[in-house]
Amino acid sequence: MDINTGDTAWILVSSALVLLMTPGLALFYGGMARxxxxxxxxxMSFAVMGLIGVLWALWxxxxxxxxxxxxxxxxxxxxxxxxxxxxxxxxxxxxxxHLAFMTFQGMFAVITVALITGAVVERIKFSALMLFSALWxxxxxxxxxxxxxxxxxxxxxxxxxxxxxxxxxxxxxGVSALALVLLLGRRRxxxxxxxxxxxxxxxxxGAGLLWFGWFGFNAGSSLAANGLxxxxxxxxxxxxxxxxxxxxxxxxxxxxxxxxGTVTGAVAGLVAITxxxxxxxxxxxxxxxxxxxxxxxxxxxxxxxxFKFDDSLDVFAVHGVGGIWGALxxxxxxxxxxxxxxxxIEGNFSQLLTQFIGVVAVAAFAxxxxxxxxxxxxxxxGLRVGQHEEVIGLDLAQHGERAYGGLLR
Amino acid sequence: xxxxxxxxxxxxxxxxxxxxxxxxxFGMTVSEVSGRxxxxxxxxxxxxxxxxxxxxxxxxxxxxxxxxxxAAVIDAVVSKARTGDTGDGKIFVLPVESVVRVRTGDRDENxx
Numbered sequence: 001m002d003i004n005t006g007d008t009a010w011i012l013v014s015s016a017l018v019l020l021m022t023p024g025l026a027l028f029y030g031g032m033a034r035x036x037x038x039x040x041x042x043x044m045s046f047a048v049m050g051l052i053g054v055l056w057a058l059w060x061x062x063x064x065x066x067x068x069x070x071x072x073x074x075x076x077x078x079x080x081x082x083x084x085x086x087x088x089x090x091x092x093x094x095x096x097x098h099l100a101f102m103t104f105q106g107m108f109a110v111i112t113v114a115l116i117t118g119a120v121v122e123r124i125k126f127s128a129l130m131l132f133s134a135l136w137x138x139x140x141x142x143x144x145x146x147x148x149x150x151x152x153x154x155x156x157x158x159x160x161x162x163x164x165x166x167x168x169x170x171x172x173x174g175v176s177a178l179a180l181v182l183l184l185g186r187r188r189x190x191x192x193x194x195x196x197x198x199x200x201x202x203x204x205x206g207a208g209l210l211w212f213g214w215f216g217f218n219a220g221s222s223l224a225a226n227g228l229x230x231x232x233x234x235x236x237x238x239x240x241x242x243x244x245x246x247x248x249x250x251x252x253x254x255x256x257x258x259x260x261g262t263v264t265g266a267v268a269g270l271v272a273i274t275x276x277x278x279x280x281x282x283x284x285x286x287x288x289x290x291x292x293x294x295x296x297x298x299x300x301x302x303x304x305x306x307f308k309f310d311d312s313l314d315v316f317a318v319h320g321v322g323g324i325w326g327a328l329x330x331x332x333x334x335x336x337x338x339x340x341x342x343x344x345i346e347g348n349f350s351q352l353l354t355q356f357i358g359v360v361a362v363a364a365f366a367x368x369x370x371x372x373x374x375x376x377x378x379x380x381x382g383l384r385v386g387q388h389e390e391v392i393g394l395d396l397a398q399h400g401e402r403a404y405g406g407l408l409r
Numbered sequence: 410x411x412x413x414x415x416x417x418x419x420x421x422x423x424x425x426x427x428x429x430x431x432x433x434x435f436g437m438t439v440s441e442v443s444g445r446x447x448x449x450x451x452x453x454x455x456x457x458x459x460x461x462x463x464x465x466x467x468x469x470x471x472x473x474x475x476x477x478x479x480a481a482v483i484d485a486v487v488s489k490a491r492t493g494d495t496g497d498g499k500i501f502v503l504p505v506e507s508v509v510r511v512r513t514g515d516r517d518e519n520x521x
Contacts, residue, residue: 194460194461194462194463196453196460196462197455251454251457254457254458255452255454255459256454258454258456260454260455260456261454261456261457264456297456297457298457300456300457301457301458304457305458314456
């Protein structure tokens with residue numbers, strides 16, 4: 001098929017939008033860290049943009065989208081961008097250059113790895129995080145991406161729906177974050193010590209950039225500038241709006257309407273609509289968003305207050321749990337008229353079952369593999385910084401920089 | 410000579426400053442400080458629930474005056490900074506051994 005200029009323009013713009021989500025995430029996470037760990041938290045995202053940006057072209061894309069091997073992993077035929085050129089690919093996005101599809105997918109790999117970092121901030125050793133990231137994108141992200149989106153991937157073949165990465169990105173990152181938290185342990189002083197966010201306006205700015213970039217993430221995943229892209233765009237905005245507002249109301253009921261809560265809710269809404277955006281009627285995004293806010297809010301309460309897991313910036317509670325709800329919601333609300341597949345509400349119970357299989361398979365694989373890789377990193381370079389380094393903060397200890405320097409302001 | 414250190418509520422600075430000015434006490438140093446006393450702290454909101462912050466922002470005014478002026482300064486600060494609730498702050502009075510004005514080299518009483 002010939003290259004379509006409208007589609008190509010949209011995918012290139014969407015790729016840039018998705019790239020911008022990672023600096024957005026850096027600010028979103030950074031503002032929630034303590035002042036002594038602000039740079040270190042931001043650094044994790046930017047370092048991932050560098051590392052994964054390169055690895056994706058070297059072998060990540062090939063292992064994800066290369067020629068199928070038993071439905072489990074891609075082959076090596078796209079290694080180092082071999083056979084990835086200005087013409088369209090044979091199997092994917094047939095109206096845009098293969099290079100555009102490759103780079104669009106690469107941005108997803110980058111943000112997925114960056115998402116995990118929120119769970120381990122303020123105590124993970126930077127070198128360990130880099131090693132883990134390289135291993136994880138190769139041995140966890142690439143296979144899961146291939147299962148769901150790769151031509152011949154077994155989950156995609158089973159009929160599991162994941163429009164823009166609810167499973168590949170959010171469940172994958174969220175569950176891996178949980179495994180890493182269990183390996184790494186809590187920050188010193190958690191629970192008990194007050195760990196105050198250093199800059200909530202920075203969190204809000206980051207959330208704004210995430211929301212903005214997410215239009216590329218979801219609407220770009222139609223891989224064409226068409227009606228489905230518009231459907232995904234509208235659904236994305238509705239879910240974020242409904243979830244942000246709902247979280248605000250919950251915090252208001254408990255005490256006062258919280259800004260930090262509102263922007264967290266918006267992000268949870270974006271997570272939940274990600275797998276569904278191109279399969280559900282736009283209006284279904286409203287209940288999806290309302291429910292995800294409630295579910296994620298009480299997941300954080302459960303994780304932090306009851307289990308005392310130090311998933312520091314709630315990656316599992318927001319992305320893992322929100323992603324699971326999104327995957328199941330896709331099975332519930334899917335509409336034949338939008339994406340060609342009916343869901344539970346249109347009488348197709350088996351779709352919900354397929355979604356459930358996808359959730360369980362990816363969650364189990366991500367948890368087990370992350371545990372293994374984390375252990376491997378722990379016995380080689382060590383996962384955690386020393387006590388003293390943790391106390392003085394990772395900005396100085398790991399990076400030799402501080403966020404706010406000098407006496408004269 | 411005495412140094413007066415007054416810890417007050419942030420919102421009381423203008424009133425206290427004006428009251429001191431009216432009594433011709435112009436020189437002062439003001440800094441932002443955090444501290445706690447009987448007020449114990451305030452609850453703030455996290456993504457879910459809330460946490461307590463027990464070091465609260467206050468302002469510290471420092472000025473050095475002649476011994477005979479101490480009572481008037483204390484009176485000005487207390488009358489303007491008091492709300493009657495916990496958290497109004499505290500005043501410390503310390504002896505001062507020597508004062509030097511950097512510009513002229515004037516000393517002690519001449520430098521205040």
